[in-house]
Amino acid sequence: MRRAIRLALVLVPTMLIVPVVARGEPVAAIVDTNLETGSRQIRQFAFDGDAETFFASKENLGVSDHFTLVFDQPVSVKSIAVVTGKPGPEGTGKLKTGVLEVSTDGTTFTELAKFADGEAREDLQAKSIRAVRIQPTADQEHPLTVREFTIASDPPVARFEYPVEIAVDCSDSPELQEWADKVARLCELWYPRLNEALKSDGYKPASYIKMRISSSYNGVAQAGGGNILGSSKFFKAHPDDVGAMIHETVHIIQHYQSRKNPGWLVEGLADYIRFFLFEPGKIGPINAKRARYDGSYRTTAAFLAYVNDKYDQSLISKLNVLMREGTYKDEVFKELTGKTVQELDEEWRESLKR
Numbered sequence: 001m002r003r004a005i006r007l008a009l010v011l012v013p014t015m016l017i018v019p020v021v022a023r024g025e026p027v028a029a030i031v032d033t034n035l036e037t038g039s040r041q042i043r044q045f046a047f048d049g050d051a052e053t054f055f056a057s058k059e060n061l062g063v064s065d066h067f068t069l070v071f072d073q074p075v076s077v078k079s080i081a082v083v084t085g086k087p088g089p090e091g092t093g094k095l096k097t098g099v100l101e102v103s104t105d106g107t108t109f110t111e112l113a114k115f116a117d118g119e120a121r122e123d124l125q126a127k128s129i130r131a132v133r134i135q136p137t138a139d140q141e142h143p144l145t146v147r148e149f150t151i152a153s154d155p156p157v158a159r160f161e162y163p164v165e166i167a168v169d170c171s172d173s174p175e176l177q178e179w180a181d182k183v184a185r186l187c188e189l190w191y192p193r194l195n196e197a198l199k200s201d202g203y204k205p206a207s208y209i210k211m212r213i214s215s216s217y218n219g220v221a222q223a224g225g226g227n228i229l230g231s232s233k234f235f236k237a238h239p240d241d242v243g244a245m246i247h248e249t250v251h252i253i254q255h256y257q258s259r260k261n262p263g264w265l266v267e268g269l270a271d272y273i274r275f276f277l278f279e280p281g282k283i284g285p286i287n288a289k290r291a292r293y294d295g296s297y298r299t300t301a302a303f304l305a306y307v308n309d310k311y312d313q314s315l316i317s318k319l320n321v322l323m324r325e326g327t328y329k330d331e332v333f334k335e336l337t338g339k340t341v342q343e344l345d346e347e348w349r350e351s352l353k354r
């Protein structure tokens with residue numbers, strides 16, 4: 001039995017915070033498919049600008065299946081090409097019998113081209129398109145492999161520069177399945193932004209993340225070994241605390257290997273991304289009397305925001321690079337701002353009293 005995977009389009013608007021895209025900028029896309037992912041060959045690999053990576057379905061392709069790319073808004077399309085089948089001479093997983101369909105409204109589809117030798121391409125004269133769909137016209141005796149969608153349009157459709165898929169395991173607490181699916185889609189949606197804030201040369205973040213919701217886990221949430229674990233008890237009581245899962249997603253992206261990185265800064269930086277990028281204005285009051293720069297979590301996040309804004313607007317990015325390299329030491333605050341971390345701490349605490 002295939003489990004239907006309904007994706008972000010329907011679910012995300014109910015979940016508060018969607019990244020804002022300015023006019024003229026590339027239009028975002030999501031993958032909508034009922035096909036389950038096989039062997040970690042995730043959906044977004046089909047539109048990441050890399051023809052070597054590909055989506056692979058777990059099970060054989062049936063006539064009622066589809067694989068659809070949906071744009072946030074209609075774009076004026078000049079050409080579309082879709083290549084199926086694995087890279088290499090055998091090209092396993094090619095779509096043998098099927099069509100490429102397009103939709104102007106994301107609901108009603110019309111045929112654009114037939115697949116031949118696993119490929120379909122068509123020129124369009126600036127036709128307004130909202131969605132592109134791979135539609136088999138007969139059952140195939142193999143899974144589907146989608147190497148790449150190539151779309152020339154105005155404005156362009158943003159490819160998945162940080163392809164990711166978060167696989168939810170809620171077997172332990174099925175009552176949270178819907179909630180966890182929504183949160184996973186939200187974390188996927190934010191993945192590019194989080195990664196842009198924490199990018200460094202040559203670093204590629206994880207593309208496959210497991211998110212397990214457990215009834216026996218007594219913490220709130222944690223990340224480790226590329227996986228996220230959340231407490232069903234906690235999230236049943238605090239379903240709005242999706243920022244906690246963004247925080248854990250940031251830990252996956254941080255991917256710090258060095259044991260020398262101070263815990264207060266690792267946590268503070270994760271909360272900085274959460275409270276100043278994902279949910280600005282939600283950090284709450286910081287107690288001026290008890291606050292310390294190394295107070296970790298939101299306290300350190302507030303300290304980092306102060307120093308970042310006042311002294312060096314690439315501070316967060318630089319601290320991230322140093323911790324990823326394992327070369328962070330407290331002296332870098334002096335190097336970057338001219339003041340020691342203790343001096344900055346005093347100044348920041350003074351500012352809290354005002």
Ligand SMILES: [Zn+2]
Nearest residue numbers: 247251267270
């Ligand atoms: Zn943490």
